[in-house]
Amino acid sequence: MxxxxxxxxxxxxxxxxxxxxxxxxxxxxxxxxxxxxxxxxxxxxxxxxxxxxxxxxxxxxxxxxxxxxxxxxxxxxxxxxxxxxxxxxxxxxxxxxxLTHRLRQHVEVLLTLLPIKQIAELTGLHWHTLKSLDKARLARDLPEPDLGRVRYLVMDEFALFKGHRYASVVIDAETRQVLWVGEGRSREAIRPCFQWLGPHCEHIEAVAMDMNTAMDLEVQAWCPRARVVYDLFHVIAKFGREVIDRVRVDQANQLRHDKPARRAVKRSRWLLLRNPENLKGEQAGELKALLDLNQPLMTVYLMKAQLKELWYARTERAARWRWTRWFNMAQASGLAPLIRFARLLKPYAEGIIASAAHRLNTSVLEGMNNRIKVIKRMAYGYRDSDYFFLKIKAAFPGNPR
Structure with missing residues (x-):
């Protein structure tokens, strides 16, 4: 022209x-x-x-x-x-x-709405260029947590990649803001979180987690005032895997000469693990018939219900009494998987009893884990863990106090 x-x-x-x-x-x-x-x-x-x-x-x-x-x-x-x-x-x-500022600003708006792959197709910019822009935007715009007001933490882990590679995440239980994310789930992997919290560790009153010994020990080392609270969901899930499933398989093996009864026991896994209020149609009747005919299954099913009650005690004294009663009943049951589980659970009893004073759980993080999977799926996976962790923090900026 x-x-x-x-x-x-x-x-x-x-x-x-x-x-x-x-x-x-x-x-x-x-x-x-x-x-x-x-x-x-x-x-x-x-x-x-x-x-x-x-x-x-x-x-x-x-x-x-x-x-x-x-x-x-x-x-x-x-x-x-x-x-x-x-x-x-x-x-x-x-x-x-x-890139001009005008283009960068336009791309930053798109990055809040669309996956990078689609933005690359729309703008013609390379994936790595867009990632660098997004990473800088996230680091610039992420709200700084008010660590001085953090009193309760929730800690959990999620799958980072296939092949048993995990990351740990820590949130403020009151605001639900993601405070820290790091690769790994060992004591060494979690330690940078407490080093980052620094003197604010003194103000932490309770930390909810699953029965991860590494997290437990690191909390005790850095937060002298904090009480560890073990999550009900993880303990009951472990009880289902290690006690109910084991007893069910043992009972099925003993009924190998009675094929109809053996088939009924083998297929009863979800009946035994599901909460009674979630049973549908004829499932409640099937469960009752199964438990009436099989005393060991009846025992572990009732012990599961009694174990849940530990988290609903109104006081620590009531929770301690319930724990002692449950542990003695487990030892007197004569069922090896139940006895073994009770002995393994005993060192964690104080963390269960603490739930009466601090009503904390990791259920909010379980919901967050589902959204983390969506973030990962939208990007077809992340090759840069730091970038992925920034995306997680941006997705959960927390609620006002």
Whole structure:
């Protein structure tokens, strides 16, 4: 096209002189310095009339109609009498950047709405470029937690990749803000969280978690006032796996000569694990018939219900009495899986009893884990764990106190 000038197009200090179509979907706009606007020193921001040298740089701007816009920009290095030589400061372009502020702002809005893969197809920008923009945005915009007001924590783990690789997450139980995320679930992996909390560890009163010994020991080492509270869901799930399933399999093996009875026991797993209020249709009748005919299954089923009651005690004294009664009943049951489980659970009894004083659980984190899976699925997985952890923190900024 012929030469023309387009002042006021958003490129302060420059004038557009030519619009050149490069293809059906791309164009180039040539810029020249505006003689009425002096270049400025990048350090002191003072006008500089001495130009050291000039380099033409190709810059992406926001799309114009159906065109992807490229700018041909002569970037000058100025010689400041105070600061020396430096590349001129531009209000619409960050140092060393190949994207205008206008395009960056547009992309940042898209990043809050769409997966990176779709934005890459829409804008023509590389996946890594978009990831860098998003990572910088998240680090800039994430709200700083008020650690001085944190009193209760919830800790849990989630699968990071396939192959038993995990990450640990810590939230403020009151605001539900994700405070910290780190790769691994060992004591060494969790320790940076408490190092980051620093003196605020003194204010922590209780921490909810599953029966992860590494988390337990690290809390005791860093938070002298904090009480560990073990989550009901994890303990009952462990009881289902290690006691109910084991007794059910043993009973099925003893009934190998009675095929109908053996089949009924083998297929009863979900009847035994499901809460009574969640049974549908004839399932309640099937469960009653099964328990009436099989005393060991009846015992472990009732012991599961009694174990749950420990978390609903009104006082620690009542919880301790319930625990002692439950433990003695388990030892007197004569069922090896139940006896073994009760003995393994005994060192964790104080964390169960503490639930009477601190009504904490990890159920909120279980819900968060589902959303974390969605975040991971939308991106088809993350190769940068730090970026993934920033996405998690941004998804759970917390509620006002």
């Amino acid at each position: 012929g030469d023309a000038t387009f002042p006021g197009a958003g490129w302060e200090g420059f004038i557009a002189t030519r619009f050149v179509p490069l293809s059906d979907s791309q164009c180039q706009i040539d810029l020249i310095p505006d003689p009425q606007v002096p270049a400025r020193c990048p350090r002191c921001r003072r006008p500089c009339s001495l130009i050291h040298d000039t380099t033409v740089r190709r810059i992406r701007d926001r799309d114009l109609f159906e065109y992807r816009v490229w700018l041909s920009v002569p970037i000058r290095r100025v010689r400041c009498v105070t600061c020396g030589v430096g590349r001129e400061a531009l209000s619409w372009l960050a140092p060393r950047s190949r």
